[in-house]
Amino acid sequence: VKIRQEHFDHILCLHVEGRLDAAVSDELNYHLNHIISQGQSAMIVECSSVNFLSSAGIRTFLNLLKRIEAAKGHVVFCGFSEQIMQVLSMAGFAHYFQHFASTQDALQYIQNHCS
Amino acid sequence: MQRTIPAKLELIRPVLATIVKEAKERVAPTSLWKLELALEEALVNIVKHAYKDPEGAIDITSFSDKNFFMVILCDKGVAFDPTQELSTQLFDASFDKLGLRLMRESSELAYERKSEYNFLTLKVPLQSAVTV
Numbered sequence: 001v002k003i004r005q006e007h008f009d010h011i012l013c014l015h016v017e018g019r020l021d022a023a024v025s026d027e028l029n030y031h032l033n034h035i036i037s038q039g040q041s042a043m044i045v046e047c048s049s050v051n052f053l054s055s056a057g058i059r060t061f062l063n064l065l066k067r068i069e070a071a072k073g074h075v076v077f078c079g080f081s082e083q084i085m086q087v088l089s090m091a092g093f094a095h096y097f098q099h100f101a102s103t104q105d106a107l108q109y110i111q112n113h114c115s
Numbered sequence: 116m117q118r119t120i121p122a123k124l125e126l127i128r129p130v131l132a133t134i135v136k137e138a139k140e141r142v143a144p145t146s147l148w149k150l151e152l153a154l155e156e157a158l159v160n161i162v163k164h165a166y167k168d169p170e171g172a173i174d175i176t177s178f179s180d181k182n183f184f185m186v187i188l189c190d191k192g193v194a195f196d197p198t199q200e201l202s203t204q205l206f207d208a209s210f211d212k213l214g215l216r217l218m219r220e221s222s223e224l225a226y227e228r229k230s231e232y233n234f235l236t237l238k239v240p241l242q243s244a245v246t247v
Contacts, residue, residue, distance in 0.1 A: 022159045023128055052148075054155045055214040083148055090220040091213055 017049035020057025041073025042114040048079030078106040122171040146239040153222035156214040165192025185238040
């Protein structure tokens with residue numbers, strides 16, 4: 001899994017690329033926890049280059065949500081493919097994630113909700 | 116195709132890649148990613164829960180008949196039937212319910228315990244069979 005960070009003022013956009021499966025979930029969890037522990041509380045996770053999502057990847061996202069909520073922050077997602085949407089629905093977690101079609105939409109939302 | 120791998124997390128990706136390549140010509144794209152997902156969850160489940168002995172192995176056999184592409188996973192670990200509700204099984208709390216849900220939703224499963232072995236069959240329809 002590859003992660004590229006992009007900053008829009010205080011908002012961090014993470015561009016995630018590759019497979020989110022059991023092979024990388026520990027590493028990704030560690031990385032995300034590290035970012036949050038540094039005080040980052042407004043985040044966009046951009047997933048248009050994520051080509052596989054398993055239960056391990058979903059748990060990583062759920063963990064991120066939990067940590068950010070505990071820190072009174074916001075995290076939104078964008079760029080889910082049709083396949084990823086279906087996996088989240090099958091898992092029963094589709095409604096847990098605030099999702100936008102584009103990074104621009106996600107950014108606009110989070111700017112309005114996280115000043 | 117038949118292969119045997121040690122039950123190790125890092126070996127799941129290469130095996131999935133081989134099976135996906137094998138199934139690609141025969142299975143519709145929507146069934147292909149569902150098969151891949153079900154296999155990932157099933158293999159992770161075996162790697163994490165089947166063996167106390169770190170040397171445990173998984174036999175993986177893939178083939179197709181007239182209507183389905185199938186993969187049979189065989190291990191000699193603790194008896195575990197992923198087609199059953201978790202509450203009826205041993206070690207309930209440690210098993211991964213989310214993974215099991217995805218496995219069941221994304222492919223057709225059949226389970227058998229024969230002597231000391233678990234046999235789990237995952238199957239998805241062949242491309243030609245989808246429209247029949």
